[in-house]
Amino acid sequence: MANGKRILRLTAIVIALAGVLGFQLEAMGMFDAASETAGRPDVIMIDTIAKLESLEQPAAVFRHDLHTKALKDQGMSCESCHKKDAEGSMTLAFDRLEDGARANMSASELKDMYHNGCISCHVKSEEKGFKTGPKAGECRSCHQERPEAADRVPAGMDNMLHFVHWDSKVIPADAGKDTNCGACHKKAGEEDSWRYSEAAKTEPLKDVFHSQCVTCHESMIEKKADRSGPVQCAGCHGEKETAERAVELAKNLKAMGGTLPRLPRKQPDAALMFHGEPGEIGTIVAFDHKSHEAVTDSCLTCHVDGVNAPLNKSYVAMHDASVDTSCVGCHIKEQAKPECAGCHAARSTVKQPSDATCGVCHTKVGDDLKPALTAEAPKEMKQAIAQRFVDARADKRPEAVAIDDIPDVVTIGTISDKYQPSKMPHRKIVLKLMEGMKDDPLATAFHSAPKAICSGCHHNSPAYATPKCSSCHTQTDGNRPSLKAAYHGQCMDCHKQMKLEKPASTNCVACHEKKTN
Incomplete structure (x- = not known):
């Protein structure tokens, strides 16, 4: 009897230790898994x-790419987890066509669906001999208190x-056309629209991209096409992969001529x-769409939220x-470029621009043009008027200052004390600035x-x-830098912004020789 009780006690202790050890191992697995997400x-x-x-x-x-690879190793595809709708587009929800709320599934039904699936x-997978994931009872291997956050770079077209x-050449051309725009831009007649598909009007754009793009890429892989796009997250969101x-x-662009x-x-x-004012035409901006298109990475840089009006913002916002x-x-x-920053970095960006500056883009409309610019006027007519203004603007190139009118050397010696007056190569500096902006x-x-x-x-x-810089920069006025500070700040800051290595800010004699006496 005593031996039997002793055995029962030992058994209980072993079970308890096994439970504690199992919990610790599972907890250790949880932290190991969390570290793998970094x-x-x-x-x-x-x-x-x-x-x-x-x-x-x-x-x-859930580590998506880890599962994608595991499925591929077992000869399975994305459809093992994601269903396709009637149009053949893959849905992002797991094992259903809609997310839980819209599919009217209860919390209990969702839980069973995920756990069972x-x-x-x-x-x-384990029965097939593959390395696999957590099974029943290993809750904390998936449900983690403090997992690492995903590290994604933004993706876009x-x-x-x-x-x-x-x-x-892998994406077939549209019927009767030499372009393949209809493969992505689903609505007939709107191949020139920004919209990717009808779904983009009601669903988040990221969901449309993930479901339809990945579906297309996966189909290309299944057809063993020469080229296909990524189906793993890292293909679009991994820092190394996108770089x-x-x-x-x-390289491909360079091969095409750049x-x-x-x-x-x-x-x-x-x-x-x-x-x-509402209901009337004040000033207009003739927007050079072609030149701006060439210097932006994406149409969505300006056409935010898919609206064809640039920026979809107010007049104030477009000047923010x-x-x-x-x-x-x-x-x-653009003014941050070295060839521009020398002058512009020191200038206030909140200062009200002059009428001449505004007039570069904004044009007052005469009474002769107002009838052609109403809402009912054909867009082709408006585009022709815009092109006329753009062409006229291009013809107004700034007149170059005659070289002989630019002082060659300017001597600055107002406050020379320990050093000789500085002989600034004025003409050389001006010509360098003009060269940097001519094209x-x-x-x-x-x-202009x-x-x-x-x-x-x-x-x-x-x-x-x-x-006469001393008119404003006196030695006693605390609201402005002193004359010495103004001279040094103007020159040194310009050199720094333009990334000029010489003359170095610490090399005083590069600009003014030291007095011998």
Whole structure:
């Protein structure tokens, strides 16, 4: 009897230890699994049930690319987990055509669907001799308290990727046409529209891309096509993978001559944008669509939310200097280039522009044109008017300042004490600035006045005048830098912004020799 009780006690202790050890091992597996998610772009948190009720366990961590590879190794495909709708597009939901809320599934039904689907697949994989995932009872291997967040780079259809699809011989041409736009742009007659498909009107664009793009890529792989797109998350969202793809696409572009062909989307070369009082036409902007198209990575840079009006924003928003995708914000971003930043970095971006600056883009409309610019006027007529203004603007190139009119050397010796007066190579500097902007359409448009370039240094005096810096920069005025600080700040900051290695800021004698006496 005593031996029997002792055995029962030992058995209970062993069971308890096994339970504790099992919990610890599972917990260790949880932390090991969490560490494996670091830096992965494919981590997905399955929290569908949270839309219906509070979760009993933390959301499940799902590594998508890991499962994609496992399915491929077993001769299985994406359809093992994702169903296809009537149009053949793969849905993103697991084992159903719609997500839990829209499919009217209860939390209990969703839980059973995930557990039965995932665990049964893991069991079958193990029976086939493959390394597999957690099975019944190993809850914490999936439900983790503190998993690492996914590390994804943004993905999108830029102009280069758009061209790769349009130029593809794998994607068949539309019936009776020499283009294949209809393969992606589903609605007939709207091949020139930005919209990817009818679904893009009601569903998030990312969902449309994931379901229809991955479906197409998967079908290309099944057909053993020469080329296909990625079906794994890392193919579009992995930092290393996207960098390698960018290098490869750049090589292809270089082989084509370095210029990306313009996509045939029936887009206008020029378009009119209006602003003014409601119901009347105030000033218009003749927008050079063709030139802007050539310097943007994607149509969605301007056509946000898929609306064909640039930016889909108000007049104020299009002039918001703090937003890179506004007109003014984009121009300011261009000013950060070294050949521009020397002057523009020191200039205020919130200062009200002059009428001459506004007039580069904005044109007052005469009474003779107003009837042609009403809402009822044909768009072809408006485009023709826009093109006329754009062409006229292109003909107004800035007049070059005669070299002989540019002072060769300017001596700055107002405050020379320990050093000799500085002999600034004025003409050499001006010609260098002019050279940096001569082939830049944006720079030439906004520096149309012959001496506009002079205002970078002559910021508070006429360009044609000899500035007297001491008029503003006195030694006692605390609101402005002193004269010495103003001179050094102007020159040194310009050199730094233009990334000039010489003269170094610490090399005083490079600009003014030291006095011997």
